[in-house]
Amino acid sequence: MDKEKENRVSITVIRRLPKYYRYLGELLKKGINRVSSQELSELTGFTASQIRQDLNNFGGFGQQGYGYNVEGLYYQLGKILGLDRTYNTVIVGAGNLGQAIANYKGFEDAGFKVLSLFDKNPKLIGLKIRDIEIRDVDELEDFIKENNVEIGIITTPKENAQEIADIYMKSGIKGIWNFAPADLKVDDDVVIENVHLNESLFTLSYFLKNKSDYVKN
Amino acid sequence: MDKEKENRVSITVIRRLPKYYRYLGELLKKGINRVSSQELSELTGFTASQIRQDLNNFGGFGQQGYGYNVEGLYYQLGKILGLDRTYNTVIVGAGNLGQAIANYKGFEDAGFKVLSLFDKNPKLIGLKIRDIEIRDVDELEDFIKENNVEIGIITTPKENAQEIADIYMKSGIKGIWNFAPADLKVDDDVVIENVHLNESLFTLSYFLKNKSDYVKN
Known part of the structure; x- marks a missing residue:
């Protein structure tokens, strides 16, 4: 397996990102600032460890014992998805x-x-x-x-x-x-x-x- | 892992079936009666071994050295997909x-x-x-x-x-x-x-x- 393939993010992970993005957008609208991977799990139906793993592909967004900052993660995911432009x-x-x-x-x-x-x-x-x-x-x-x-x-x-x-x-x-x-x-x-x-x-x-x-x- | 889960056909396999079905329908329209997994691979972009594995989940449709009978496989896949009824x-x-x-x-x-x-x-x-x-x-x-x-x-x-x-x-x-x-x-x-x-x-x-x-x- 060549280097490029090794570093490739898998298509199943990529296809989950828009779903995380959508749920984070909904939390943001409700004024919720902080979310744990456990809470994201209940919303999305993916396991908490899966969510943490998925997001770790793109950098360490969460903090142990705090969870994720909703606005920050929403913004970062938007950027990753190419939604920071028109x-x-x-x-x-x-x-x-x-x-x-x-x-x-x-x-x-x-x-x-x-x-x-x-x-x-x-x-x-x-x-x-x-x-x-x-x-x-x-x-x-x-x-x-x-x-x-x-x-x-x-x-x-x-x-x-x-x-x-x-x-x-x-x-x-x-x-x-x-x-x-x-x-x-x-x-x-x-x-x-x-x-x-x-x-x-x-x-x-x-x-x-x-x-x-x-x-x- | 319980027995039910063990026998479960994976969602990624299931999602490929309608594609096989579509290509077989197109071959049938062209009057082609016989197709090898290699030819199906060129059409669908999946590897020949993947195709054989996928189809083996549902029974042995192909014959070594002959390949698949297009009409038979199209009919069987239709049945598997629940398309043999309205x-x-x-x-x-x-x-x-x-x-x-x-x-x-x-x-x-x-x-x-x-x-x-x-x-x-x-x-x-x-x-x-x-x-x-x-x-x-x-x-x-x-x-x-x-x-x-x-x-x-x-x-x-x-x-x-x-x-x-x-x-x-x-x-x-x-x-x-x-x-x-x-x-x-x-x-x-x-x-x-x-x-x-x-x-x-x-x-x-x-x-x-x-x-x-x-x-x-």
């Missing part, structure tokens, strides 16, 4: 799902600004979702280059998804959030995060059928 | 996301039929998405009981999600597909599958910032 994003595919994402203010509040939706359907082009315009997908490449777009979202049918990913890469985008039920081929320097809703639903039906395998997650 | 579902929250799910024919094709959407917004009640009516959430409990609904989908704001989960459970639903950014408290015999979009997006921004931790998934 990102310009675009969405290709202005159907219901694309519109749902554009409409959800929570992403913007977290720093992800949707600058524009794109579609090839002439009936949609020119419409606005909140104040976000739907543009012709032919303008996509120029728009990305002119507006410093860093994250490209794909909510097209699967048949069009690779083509859009290719335009994203050609335009310099390094982060793709893909909702199409397809595994896209991307360059090594491009990060892709898939939301495969079909697979999530099939996991649910698996567990309905095989309840003894079910673990709360 | 499910009645309802959606509470008829905003863009709820409408997107109702509109997506792929779920219905896989056996998940959305019988009705529900909302409390009088402007939405009575409208139809495809041929699916939006009803008053006050009718939810009766509707579920009268229509043998087995899966409840939640696409409400997080503030309403627990209340809806409680109605689902009271009405006898054992499977919840939750899109609200909240961890819901459910009875031990209820299976819940969360799609936390915020967490997925934050994982993307983490990887954009920490590319050396990125593993294709």
